Amino acid sequence: MQFIDQAEIQVQGGKGGDGLVAFRREKYVPAGGPSGGNGGKGGSVILKAAENLQTLLDFRYNHLFRAEDGQRGGPNNRTGASGRDRIIEVPCGTVVYDAETDDLIGDLVKPGQILCVAHGGKGGLGNQHFLSNHNRAPEKALPGLPGEQRSLRLELKLLAEVGIIGLPNAGKSTLIAALSAARPKIADYPFTTLVPNLGVVRKPSGDGTVFADIPGLIEGAHLGLGLGHEFLRHIERTRLLLHLVDITSEDPIADYHTIQEELRAYGRGLAERPQILALNKIDALAQDAATVEAIATQLEHLSGTAVFTISAVTRDGLETLMQRVWQILDEMATLSSSVT
CATH class of the missing domain: 2.70.210.12 (GTP1/OBG domain)
Structure with a gap:
């Protein structure tokens, strides 16, 4: 379809x-x-x-x-x-x-x-x-x-609580496939994902939460470049952004800045939306823990938040990551109910 x-x-x-x-x-x-x-x-x-x-x-x-x-x-x-x-x-x-x-x-x-x-x-x-x-x-x-x-x-505009964002080939589709029953097309070339993918991820309580894998953004997406500009609207409704950074890219720090700048340029409060930052594909650097730790430390300093190191392929670190996702969503739900 x-x-x-x-x-x-x-x-x-x-x-x-x-x-x-x-x-x-x-x-x-x-x-x-x-x-x-x-x-x-x-x-x-x-x-x-x-x-x-x-x-x-x-x-x-x-x-x-x-x-x-x-x-x-x-x-x-x-x-x-x-x-x-x-x-x-x-x-x-x-x-x-x-x-x-x-x-x-x-x-x-x-x-x-x-x-x-x-x-x-x-x-x-x-x-x-x-x-x-x-x-x-x-x-x-x-x-x-x-x-x-x-x-x-x-x-x-898709209704999803968590939007997974990142540059092409950051591993977004692999992650949503690992977390849910969604089976998006996955390949090792940019723009494999041409449309947003939705997946329902089960909380420990058994409730389902909708995650959206948003097609890869690139620099200038808010101006109409690449595919991401077509789907930026779909993360307007998300309560939480899960930002994946490919640790095997030439410059993961620059990749982080690219996505943040696109969110700011698009506006509509996306740059202020709560984010969880995760370094993906650490399985590719399994023998170089020092590099992983150094990049994670730099990103923590830039973002001011904890950085999770994961591998969507081997599922390494996913349990810890999801615990943080559920914690933030629960805090937001409690805050929302207290305001109303």
Whole structure:
């Protein structure tokens, strides 16, 4: 299945039904008077968050969504039937913008959450509403109003508590495969990961936490270089960033600075997001513990936090790393509950 995280669609609410001009023509009821009913309300276009969707692929081929029109009013003061709403399912995490003004319309995060994006038109009044002392037989009715029409831009931002970031080939996909049941494509060349991968990692308590493996960032990603700029939005929702640095690269310290600078340049508070820093692939330097320790010490001095040394391939150090992940998430949950 293709991973599509942006789409533009057109939505249009249903037209309201026209009011009716009618008069009572019943036996034994002389001068029955006006009896034209009102038109029914047009249906609305509604977006609904669904758990079973992971991509906006459906909107690549279908761009126009219309709700049903309301029905014309009937005789004997009968109101026309309202048009049915058009309900469109979108993945949880979909952000909705007005494509013309770029205004934020809504953010669908929770399963079952709904957002009306195009209201149906109001039904027209039948001639019964125009009865007066001066006009006992009005032959006037109003047409139904058109439904709201809008152009929308949909953006999917993955819902994950932990985002795994780093340069290409830092071992992000290998790590998420080691921690969860996710099986992303893994190879020894840059940009193996072309789309974000999600994996559910089980806490010791048995609860599941969603981790997202974000495709590799490179220098200038926030300006549109490489692949990472396409997926920076997906770490906006994460509560914690797990930053992997490849200890076998030519300059791990420069790699660290590159990612930090991209987070700062992108903005939206990503640079201030809590981070855990881990040096990956220590199995490749198993015979050179002094080098590992020296690089870890430099990174600790730069970041001001503890640096974990791990190997996603051999699983060395993963248990200690995950203990720290759970500790920070629990602290954040406790803080959030105390604030609310």
